Amino acid sequence: MSDIRKRVGKNGTTYQVRYADRASKTGYAYKTFDTARAARAFREDAAARAQASSASASSMSVEQAVKEWLDICEKEGLNGRDPVTAYTLENYEYRASFIKGYAWTKELRELTAPDIAEFRSWLLRSDMSRDLAGKVLSSFQSMMKEMTVRGRIPINCAAGISVRSDSRYDEPVTIPTKSEIKALLKAADDLSNAKNQTVAKPWQRYRPMLYLAVDSGMRPQEYLAVARSSLGENGIKVERAIEGDGSRISVTKTPTGRRFIDLTDTTINMVRHYAENIAVLPPTEN
Known part of the structure; x- marks a missing residue:
């Protein structure tokens, strides 16, 4: 939300626009104009940009995000790395089928940590192995991280939610003498x-x-x-x-x-x- 404040000082009358800014410590930033008309134009333009950005981000579904992530893996590579091999891409597509098979009730931008925890529970209670559940969730984490970096979502709400690979049943590796x-x-x-x-x-x-x-x-x-x-x-x-x-x-x-x-x-x-x-x-x- 933004507003306009009229200021009267030694240099005459100016108009200050206060608008939301996530980069600021207070959550707001300020810009000063000589005329009320210019201040109103800036406020309306800023509101339009924010609305368009919000609409664009909120309209992306999980399935659309997964599709974009796979395309990046194949043609660009994640985080500056080389594109994945055909075999790795096939594995990613297999894991993606489980992500897309889940009944997501929210758009990507609306997801919260509890939603990701519910998805993890669904994976662990299904017929797949715990190891595969961990790999599927790992791919989901990678997708969310990439969408955050590219500005599709403001934060990665999946961070820190994983399937631990260690188990009380794991046997230590015995190296031959x-x-x-x-x-x-x-x-x-x-x-x-x-x-x-x-x-x-x-x-x-x-x-x-x-x-x-x-x-x-x-x-x-x-x-x-x-x-x-x-x-x-x-x-x-x-x-x-x-x-x-x-x-x-x-x-x-x-x-x-x-x-x-x-x-x-x-x-x-x-x-x-x-x-x-x-x-x-x-x-x-x-």
Whole structure:
């Protein structure tokens, strides 16, 4: 709400407009004009802008916001990052189907924290797993954050509302000891050199992968997608990875995933021997 105040001072009569301003500590800002006509024009223009802005923001539904968020993920990327891969987008669309499937009774701008808590309850009481419920809510959080940054809503009322991933039933991860890893590699050596060729042939493929995993620390989706051309004199270049559904080879998940890893002579010679003598390569592989 705004009003006009007439001021009389040494320099004559002026007209001060007081109008709402969220950036101000008091919630109001002031602008002075020489004539009442100019002050009224400013007040009417400010009111029209505020009304148009409010109408535009309040008219966006949750479904429309989700659609815009998915479009941003695919074509721009969130928060300055690269656009998501086709596999990630497919996952986001799957999670979005649950968000759009909920019976939202309010427009996006009208949502409050209790509304988001009710949505979380609906997710947790449905047939989906707790892990999936957490991922759906995480995507909803991402959407709300993006809509806030782009000015679709004034505040993110979903902030702080999540599904905790930790559980009393979680078992701690047990990392193999050095002696256990040595025993694993020795078993791979023995099996790949077994007299029984039915046993030896598959282990001649598994053995280089085990050595490469142990020596490099690469993820399975990375060492399974290594190209022959990535093998160097002293190590290996990580440039690509298998996407989560296993259907295609793509780039690494992040740019920092592209790296060079030094390998021991034993591992690099074993992997090269496999690539040149055992692996079946398509005609286009280099």
